[in-house]
Amino acid sequence: MNQDARTLTLAEIAERLGARLEGDGERRVSGLATLREAEPDQVAFLANRAYLKDLPGTRAAAVLLAPGHAESCPAARLEMDNPYLGYAELSRLFDPLAGRTPAGIHPTAVVAADVRLGAGVAIGPQAVIESGVELGDEVVIGPGCVVGADSTIGPGSRLHANVTVCHGVVIGARAILHSGCVIGGDGFGFAHDGARWHKIAQLGGVVLGDDVEVGSCSSIDRGALGDTSIGDDVKIDSQVQIAHNVQIGDHSALAGCVGIAGSTRVGRHCMLGGGVGLSGHLTIADGVQVTGMSLVTNSILEPGIYSSGTGAMDNAQWRRNAVRFKQLDDIARRLARLEKTGRSG
Amino acid sequence: MNQDARTLTLAEIAERLGARLEGDGERRVSGLATLREAEPDQVAFLANRAYLKDLPGTRAAAVLLAPGHAESCPAARLEMDNPYLGYAELSRLFDPLAGRTPAGIHPTAVVAADVRLGAGVAIGPQAVIESGVELGDEVVIGPGCVVGADSTIGPGSRLHANVTVCHGVVIGARAILHSGCVIGGDGFGFAHDGARWHKIAQLGGVVLGDDVEVGSCSSIDRGALGDTSIGDDVKIDSQVQIAHNVQIGDHSALAGCVGIAGSTRVGRHCMLGGGVGLSGHLTIADGVQVTGMSLVTNSILEPGIYSSGTGAMDNAQWRRNAVRFKQLDDIARRLARLEKTGRSG
Amino acid sequence: MNQDARTLTLAEIAERLGARLEGDGERRVSGLATLREAEPDQVAFLANRAYLKDLPGTRAAAVLLAPGHAESCPAARLEMDNPYLGYAELSRLFDPLAGRTPAGIHPTAVVAADVRLGAGVAIGPQAVIESGVELGDEVVIGPGCVVGADSTIGPGSRLHANVTVCHGVVIGARAILHSGCVIGGDGFGFAHDGARWHKIAQLGGVVLGDDVEVGSCSSIDRGALGDTSIGDDVKIDSQVQIAHNVQIGDHSALAGCVGIAGSTRVGRHCMLGGGVGLSGHLTIADGVQVTGMSLVTNSILEPGIYSSGTGAMDNAQWRRNAVRFKQLDDIARRLARLEKTGRSG
Structure with missing residues (x-):
């Protein structure tokens, strides 16, 4: 897709990123690309030594890189110690979505009379905001979203289209919830009488900290008693399932298709690879990494990298x-x- | 989240649960909690010996427990043989959602002229009910749901927000369908001509028995010829995929992220752990349990517990x-x- | 569910399928079924030797089969070399959905003023079509769908109910997108500053070729820089996750619950079994098949069948x-x- 026609000078970029500029600060650029694909009006970046081979031939106007890689750069340089971090910041500067959503409530949205709305809230077409909800300043609710009764969404949060937030959910500031995700569906709790199942009403809620992101079609179930709890700065990819009463510590990241069973506690700064499964009632220490599709059936009490399974062969x-x-x-x-x-x- | 201010006396609870009360029947309680977290106006329960250590110190007004655990209980006792079952019943008594949905059709809902509606049906904002649908008594359709042409939903069933029921689906009584789930999307069927794929129209439907629950973002595909069939009292967690022409026997339970390939028949009273995968065209006997993330590629003809994979290690x-x-x-x-x-x- | 009362003569069917008819061409049939379940007004088919035992006893009016299986057939015969392909074509002839959707825009749909609509477009109730979208001829948008700004959907494509297509997505001709799927949510990209995560805006899009099918609740994430790309005639089942900048070659098929991590390139004519996981940045050659629930952590450079894991046991x-x-x-x-x-x- 086309990136919008936003342009910045290299000097502006250097200032925003705190990078040291070697080159023409007046030069204007209009986007971001890889070293290999960058056009002369774009900035490229070198954040991984594997791409060093693409540096000498790049057509980019400027390259964001670490000071040590300056010599073979044919273009202006934006030097900083963590160029990947610089790339992240630059990507947001060129994001065509940023600031594009008009504030205001679309006439087809259904907003209960007692909903408390912060300043600059935007609610898209066909959305439903039930009674008792509170939306903080600058919250954006996409088309087709439903926010259930008595839920709270913190300032600056964005729900993309067709997100469901069930009743009594608390979401912090600056959350990003992607389309099709569901926050606060019932946990899976039943008692067996020897012949059939009896539903356990899920009386807890879900609490998301600040700066949480949840991917497309992921689900975070509400607690049975007490809340399911997601810490600050937790990043959750698409197709992830988080069961009732799970707790995820701050700054942890969960890749696609992860499944976490009930009441398991994941520490801070953990990273779970794609398709990882954690059994219920486990404790996972801070700083644990689990590689893709591993099955974890016992608690992990020491930081480190953990794996299971076997790789594909003929x-x-x-x-x-x-x-x-x-x-x-x-x-x-x-x-x-x-x-x-x-x-x- | 707050539980609503519903209160019951201990005598009322004992009567509803068929429990034997030792203590002050006039005492009022307003909720349910764990032994450790219960406040003096709440009931706690002891259903797992692992929590016996929390019994002496509980602040609960009363504890639901088996007669054998009575001695170290510092509070009133609600004795019954299966206290977990009692907890399930009690959780529903304190469910703030129970009875909260007003009947009636929201003016923004789009309901085809020929839809047959039972008594007390509630249809939420932005929902769509297509032609030929029949909704039984007391059915609740959440905001943003779509019920496709000629589908039938039995009495007492509830669709939470943003559920999709496709055309020609039959759902029994008292179903609970959670947000984002899809019942009756096409099965995955294609014929190959040596160069490309040709779609096989999926002419069957989906039939759900009575008392079925389906979790958030789960999908149950319609049959190719003949129906995909889910028995009575089958409980399906979130992020589960059930392919075309699968049959699940009564009272079986499927945990999160289970995937079942086409035409496999799962027996009655089976339990599939999280992330279990069943290949297509298998037969799984009654009473089979499969532990989390196991891969089943052959039929299982005897009841028992089955497993595969290896646990995570350094x-x-x-x-x-x-x-x-x-x-x-x-x-x-x-x-x-x-x-x-x-x-x- | 009932198949609609469409009838065809055997002669008409033979002509449509290019099959050789042995039997009464005037006989009318009204549906399709298995050999075992066919009624006397239905056509059955024999495409798998495992069902040869059901041939002599079938009550079908006619059987679609290969010439070599003619002898024990008690009914009229529709002979063709690839009877499974014939079944696929016949299933579409008897599809009650075909041609059932009325064209036109439902009055509750919200369609931006600048949307370009081809001839015969149908947009269902509660759908939202944002600014800059282009819908080709005969496109069908189901109830509750959202099509984000500047996206393009090619002629003959159908979005079932509650599909989300995000902004700037390009979809080719004759796509079929099932309910709950999300095309173009953000890829999972963050830079770490040593303490916390910084979002990388996902500036790329998603491009789907012609004749792509995507199952219920599947997600295809948009690219970080450059697009996520799905080739022509790619078939994707339910609950599949495709990460940012993945490329899938023409004619490949992905079964349910597959997960593919970022930037992996899958070749043409590949088949991934249910629950397969591919790590990021891999290359998978043309013609590779991977069996169910296998984990692929290295590139596969030769066509063939690949597997990992172990089957369930006691x-x-x-x-x-x-x-x-x-x-x-x-x-x-x-x-x-x-x-x-x-x-x-």
Whole structure:
């Protein structure tokens, strides 16, 4: 898609990023691209040594890079210690969405009479805001969203189209909720009488801290008793499932398709790879990383990197190995016997 | 979130639950909490021995527990054989949502002229009910829901906000469908002509029995020929995918992120853990439990507990083991040779 | 559900399918069913040898089959080399949905003044079409859909109810998007400053080729810089997650619950089984098949079938084997030592 025709001078960019500029500060640029694809009116960035090979040939007007990589740069340089961070900031400066949403309530939105609205709130077409809701300043509610009774959404938060926030949910400041996500659906709780299931009403809520992002089609269930709790600056990708009474510590990041079962507590600064599954009632320490599609069935009490599973291989080879997995305990016992006797029993 | 200011006496609770009360039947309580967190105006419960340590110190007005745990209880006692079941019933008594939805059709809802509505039906703002639909008595349709042509929803069922029920779906009594779930999208069926795919129209429907619950963002696809069928009292968590022509027997429960491929038949009273995957065209017997993230590629014909995969471990240790998995067949062959010869061949 | 009362003669069907008819061309049929379930006014098909046993007893008016299976057929025969392809075509002839949607814009839809509409476009109730959108001829937008600013949807495409297409997305001709799917939510991109996350604005878009199908509740994220790209004739099942800047080649098929991490390139004619996970920044060659729930962490450069994981087994047996997996490197080392020395070290 086209990036909008916003332009900035290199001097303006250097100032916004706190970068040291080597080159023509008056030069205007209108966007951001990779080293390889940048046009002469765009800024590129070098944040990963793997792309150093693309630096000498770039056509970019300027390159955002660390001081150590300056020599082979054919363009103006915007030097800073963490150029990836600079890229993040620059991407937001060129975001065509920024500031594009007009404030005001669309006439087709249904807003209960007692809803408290901050300054500059925008509510899109076909949205529904139920009774008792409070929306902070500059909150943007996209088309088709539903915000359930008595929920609170903090200032600067944005709900993209077709988001559902159920009743009694508390969302902090500057949240970004992507389309199709659901915050506060019932947790999965039933008691069994020996013959059939009896629903446990989910009386808790969901509390999201400040600066939380939730991806498309993700779901965060409400607590059974007490709340499901997501800390500040927690980033959640698409298709993630967070069960009732889970707690996620500040600054943790969960990649796509992660599933966390009920009452598990994830620490601060954790990173869960795509498709990771955590069993219920676990404790995961601060600073734990779990690699993609790992299954965690026990608490992890030390920071570090954890993994499970096996990588894909040729199917014929895999069939031979997978069948041996079912014999693994037997193999281990036979090996131990052989070590003891020098020959098979 | 606050629980509403509904209060009950202990005598009323004992009667509703069929519990034996030891204590002041006139005492009023206004909610439910864990042993540790209960305030003096709340009831707590002891349903798991792990929490027995919290019993002596609880501040609850009364505790729901089994007769055998009565002695160390510092509060009034509500004794019953299955206190977890009692907790479930009590949670529903204190559910602030119960009875809160006003009946009637919101003026922004779009309801086709020929829709048949039972008594006490509620249809929320921005909902769409297409032609030929039948909604039973006391059905509640949340804001933003779409119910497709010729579908039927049984009495007492509730669709939370932004649920999609496609055309020709049959839903029994007392269903609870959570936000973002989709019932009756097309199954995944294509024929290949050697060069490209040709769509197979999905001519079947979906039939849900009575007392079915479906979690947030879950999807149940319609049948190719014949229906996808979900039995009575089946409980389905969030982010679950059920493919075309799957059959799930009565009273089974599927945890979050389960995926079931086409035409597989799951028995009655089965329990599938989070993230379990079942291949297509399998038969799973009654009473089968599968633990979290297991892959099932063959039919399971006996009740029992089944598992696959390996738990997470330290990444460095895992790397060493996972690479050996690719040599497992070779390891087994070498071990057998060694057993035979007493030394390597 | 009932199939509508559309009828065709066997001669008409033979002509539409290019099949050779043996039997009464004037006979009228009104639907399609399996060999076992077909009524005397329906056509059945034999596309899989496993169902050959059902052929002699079928009550179908006619059977679609390959010439080699003609002898034991008790009914009229519609012979063609690829009867499964014939079934696909026939299913579409009997699709009650085909041609059922009336053109025109529902009065409750909110359509921006500058939207360009092709001939015969249908927009359902409560839909929102933002500024700058272009909808090709015969596009059908279901109830509750949102199409974001500046997106383009090609001719003949259909969005079922409650689909979200974000801003700046390009969709080709004849796409089918199922309910709850989200095309163009933000990719998951953040820079870390050592203490907290900084959002990277996702400035790219999503481009879908022609004849793409996306299942219920699936999500395809927009690119960070440059677009996420889905080729022609790509079929995506339900609950699939495709991250930013992924590229999928023409004619590939992704089963339910697949997750693909950022910037991975999948070739043409690939097939990914249910629950497969691909790490980021990989290259997957044309013609690769990956079996269900496999984890792919390295590029696959040759066509073929690839797998990982282990199948489910009895839980007690599994526990014994899974614990040995953690000793696997040790087992391999001890075996090698034993082979060398004839006895344990």
